[in-house]
Amino acid sequence: MVNDVITAREIDVSVRLGKLELAYPTLMGSGCYGSGEEYAPFVDLSKIGAVVLKSVTRQPRLGNPTPRLVHTPSGMLNAIGLQNPGIEWYLEHDVAKFAQRPCTIIGSVAGFSVDDYAYTCEKLAARNEIKAIELNISCPNVASEGETFACDPNLTANVVRAARATTDKTLIVKLSPNVTDIASIAREAERAGADALAVINTVRGMAIDVDMWRPRLGNVTGGLSGPAIRPIAVLAVYEVARAVKIPIVGQGGIETAGDALEFFLAGASAISIGTANFTDPRVPLRIVDELRAYLAKRGLRSLQQIVGKANVGFANPHQYEGDEG
Amino acid sequence: MPIVSPLATIHNAIVTDRRVLAPGVVLLGFDAPDLVAVTRPGSFVMVVPPSGESAATALGVYEADGRRASILFFVVGKRTEELSRISEGEKIGVVGPLGNGFTIGSERDVAIVAGGVGIASVLLPAQAYVRTGARVRLYYGARTTELLVERERFAHEGCEVLVATDDGSLGHAGYVTSLLAQTDRRPDVILACGPTPMLRAVASVASDMHVPAQLSLEETFACGVGGCWGCVVPIVNTSAQAPSFPPAERNGSDVVYARVCKEGSVFWAHELRW
Structure with missing residues (x-):
């Protein structure tokens, strides 16, 4: 029947994360996309869901010594070390510029104590330019404390609860894959008030220069990203989706619509793109076009209809509410 | 040095000529008049790998004249190996021009x-x-x-x-x-x-x-456009050179890490603290 023909343009690819509604399901990963401005010459930013800003901390941070990057098979190791001007300087000099971006801006907060997170989150979330906050409790590249939060269910709960008390805006909690049981951490984050979970941050790794007999990163260890970690990320999303009811932003090595679909089917409501932007800045827009074509071909009207479908048969009933597909 | 890049974009360029200058040294010319128009001495580009399987490669713009620009590179790894196999008539994605470039003064x-x-x-x-x-x-x-x-x-x-x-x-x-x-x-x-x-x-x-x-510094790049802070180099912390950093007294240090791809890739030797 003519009425059943769906054109790709009609497909609804929007997503809701807590109070935040995004027209596109594509977030640009924190630390990979500057503040959006850097990519504006190459990408129509009005066609991406949101930019997650580079993490900001309470105090200025110089960041890690160099080298900070190593290209590795199917990915890269980085150890930037949260270089940022500190929240006060950031609010005074940088945040106002974000209002001019033609896309949603999500702030990212990192810290070294529960109090740090609450302090920085409250200040940043109070700004109109910032539509939601991602709590980066899983940076693997800062001396011990950084990732500790995401490795401990109780610490995760404490940080999320403290940040939750400071703002009503959508709170996304970014989880680490470097844990034994990511589902238990996810449950604590949800219970403490997270609106959504970002799954996953980078996987810890190391590379050694065999001529110089020394680590190839100034920080010794780093975080692995890119297609090398994609199966790890898909599994993490799958496990978290079975443990919580809040939406998941899936991330880890997504380069194509096919990759993105794995995450949606595993239970992610949105995706985040990081390293693939370094290969080709056109990737985020291409993925949305291809997702729409994929859904149109199958007669589906909304991207959210396929979320978690690879979980059929497992306990995740909320994922199927309102499913008419 | 001025930071000039708002005219940068992604060029879908057709390769017009390819020469092997020496074993493992390749020159690729391509048709990109819009790139030529805004390229400055010392500009670089990020070349998107045709396979899309690895990070883009940062390469200096060798020639820029009329409609044609070119890149000259040594085959040193997987990415440059892939670029070396591109032949005339094929299309390549070229992001740029990037970087601040050299300052051409009145020196004699x-x-x-x-x-x-x-x-x-x-x-x-x-x-x-x-x-x-x-x-x-x-x-x-x-x-x-x-x-x-x-x-x-x-x-x-x-x-x-x-x-x-x-x-x-x-x-x-x-x-x-x-x-x-x-x-x-x-x-x-x-x-x-x-x-x-x-x-x-x-x-x-x-x-x-x-x-x-x-x-003109060489560093490992990820994004090449200022988005990831991976390619940094320590420089003297003055507001003129590093407008987006807190001054030394707030940063606790008289050096800051500047992005080679954005604040550089050309630095004055006296700015560097390496």
Whole structure:
């Protein structure tokens, strides 16, 4: 029947994360996309869901010594070390510029104590330019404390609860894959008030220069990203989706619509793109076009209809509410 | 130095010519008039790999004239190997021009120092200085004679060319920086591009000579456009050079890490704290 023909343009690819509604399901990963401005010459930013800003901390941070990057098979190791001007300087000099971006801006907060997170989150979330906050409790590249939060269910709960008390805006909690049981951490984050979970941050790794007999990163260890970690990320999303009811932003090595679909089917409501932007800045827009074509071909009207479908048969009933597909 | 990049974009360029200059050294010309129009001496581009399977590669713009720009590169790994297999008529994605580029001033006597593949970033500034009427001398070093590619080209462009080879097969036997140090002619400014140890040596020679030096740095890039802070280098923390950083008294340090791809890739030697 003519009425059943769906054109790709009609497909609804929007997503809701807590109070935040995004027209596109594509977030640009924190630390990979500057503040959006850097990519504006190459990408129509009005066609991406949101930019997650580079993490900001309470105090200025110089960041890690160099080298900070190593290209590795199917990915890269980085150890930037949260270089940022500190929240006060950031609010005074940088945040106002974000209002001019033609896309949603999500702030990212990192810290070294529960109090740090609450302090920085409250200040940043109070700004109109910032539509939601991602709590980066899983940076693997800062001396011990950084990732500790995401490795401990109780610490995760404490940080999320403290940040939750400071703002009503959508709170996304970014989880680490470097844990034994990511589902238990996810449950604590949800219970403490997270609106959504970002799954996953980078996987810890190391590379050694065999001529110089020394680590190839100034920080010794780093975080692995890119297609090398994609199966790890898909599994993490799958496990978290079975443990919580809040939406998941899936991330880890997504380069194509096919990759993105794995995450949606595993239970992610949105995706985040990081390293693939370094290969080709056109990737985020291409993925949305291809997702729409994929859904149109199958007669589906909304991207959210396929979320978690690879979980059929497992306990995740909320994922199927309102499913008419 | 000014940060110029708002005119950068992604060019879908058709490869117009491909030459193997020496074993493992390739020159690719491509049709990109919009890129040529805004390219500055010292600009670089990120070349998107045709397979989409690895990170884009940062390469200096070698030539930029009329509709045609070119890149010149050594095959050193998987990514450059892939680029070396591109043939005429194929399309490549070229992001750029990027970086601040060299500052072309009113100096009358200019020394340009190139090491190996560093030659790829110094033709445009050489041409620009020759056009101003300056005397331009190229100090050009490589491992061996056959890797001193395009040296006749620089002579043809009006540069005096002095060469050095590690194996002594042509010109000065040894590093190009020792050739520079022995010069009979003190230049007004030095421009350099090459491996980091060479650039450090150039900075040291320039300092001894009391001559300002502009260094085009080589670093591992991820994004190449200022988004990831992976390619940084320590520089003196002054607001003029690092507008987006808190001043020293708030940062707790008189050095900051600046992005080679954004605040550079060309820095004055005296700015660097490496």
